[in-house]
Amino acid sequence: MAQRLRQWVGHQRFIYNAKVDEDRYFAGMRLSMLARGRTAAEAATPLDRAYAQFRGETTPWLGEVPSQVLRIGAERWFEGKQRQLKGLARAPRRRNRLNFDSVRVSSELFEFRELDEPQGDLRHELVLGNDKFGFGSLPFTAHRPYEVPKSLTLRCTGGQWFVSFSYEHAAPKGFVARNEEELAYELDLLDGPALETRTLGLDRNVADNCLATSDGRFYALSAVQKARIARKAVGAKRHQRRLARQEKGSANSRKTRDRLARKLAYKREVLRDFSHQTSHDLLESKANDAGVPQLLVLEALKVGNMTARPKARQDETGRWLRNGAASKAGLNRAILSSAWGRIAEQLGYKAARRNVLVLQVPAAYSSQECSRCGHTHPGNRDAQRFACQRCGLEAHADTNAARIIAGRGIGMVRDQKVVVKARKRVAYRRRATNAGLESPDVPVEGGVSRDEAKADIAQCPRKQEGATTTAPSGV
Secondary structure (H helix, E strand, C coil): HHHHHHHHHHHHHHHCCCCCCHHHHHHHHHHHHHHCCCCCCCCCCCCCCHHHHHCCCCCCCHHHHHHHHHHHHHHHHHHHHHHHHHCCCCCCCCCCCCCCCEEEHHHHHEEEECCCCCCEEEEEEEEEEEECCCEEEEEECCCCCCCCCEECCCEEEECCEEECCCCCCCCCCCCCCCHHHHHHHHHHHHCHHHHHHCCCCCEEECCCCCCCCCCCCCCCCHHHHHHHHHHHHHHHHHHHHHHHCCCCCCHHHCCCCCCCHHHHHHHHHHHHHHHHHHHHHHHHHCCCCCCCEEEEECCCHHHHHCCCCCCCCCCCCCCCEEECHHHHHHHHHHHCCCCHHHHHHHHHHHHHHHHCCEEEEEECCCECCCCCCCCCCCCHEEEEEEECCCCCCEEEEEHHHHHHHHHHHHHHHHHHCCCCCCCCCCCCCCCCCHHHHHCCCCCCCCCCHHHHHHHHHHHCCCCCCCCCCCCCCCC
């Protein structure tokens, strides 16, 4: 079964890469046509999900998998292209086995069945394939109810296969979702003490804890998890050295690469589990008599900028100077190991399900400002101890910083600075299942057909690269 799954992944990746090559082909053709005096409307080229042009005498092996697998390969490229046109991502680029290791299948190719004589949790099986392309089944235990999805994704990580899917479900009875402005308006109606008790400030760190709250709680990985992550990192370096000495593409190198991937996956899964449990506890725990918090406030941290590499420096003679890259790499590793971005992301969508407002405020001087009197001075903080030089307040430095962050969030609510952020989304229209054919509901950039474009490119003075027409190795 694993070999068949890899075949599906390879075929879907081939269609994706072929669409990338075709898009580059048309881009070069448009430039040539515009250079020869054509108008923008005349130089417009197709932008669609069509993939039938890649099936021919040179690619008979594309018929070894269901057409739905090929169709979704074109859809995955089209989704990436739409994100590029909306300004949400860069242009789709060619993929390989390392960064395209999954296959998405539609409901025509899978079915969920309940097995006979369940014991304890319900036993189910996932049946893959159709009448023409029989595949097999994967038994599993359904530890909670689920709905049948419209599509699912099968991914290979370190030689292990995982199935993931999502589905729509009805909101709880009586639940009415509200946006940020509406939630901020409701919170602004509360008096000062009531709003403070319903507000929770969060300070993210890299020292002895990953996250501290304004009510004195701390969240961090356990000592056992930290020790295991360190041990896995040592093993990963050993596998990397071994992989460097092995022949590229050999069976042994593939085994070593899978072992290396499993070593690295442990830390990723631990951080994913930690961020889920932490975000859930922050939203559900009742730290005071007011119940669960209604306002969560975080620092507005640009994690990507904070973990960027330092720029190389040269003196007047051109000699390279020290730029602290080694120490900065250690800080970057500590930041990324604290799951800052994951926690913020998961708090965002989990809070929206509960009508809890999440705000991000500037973090400047939050570690030096006193949460009681407001005095700000670098001397107020000594490592993890905070002692105000004016009023004498003593507290854990991270707890004091979390209180400052909570106060800044309350200030945003009182000053009515909470606005609904415009989110760019990519909308898709419902269409027929034969997406590989040209149809009226497929968006097209202009009036030049695919055949006309290929005929016209022969007259262009520039050398263009056509779409891939040979099978990649391993498909």
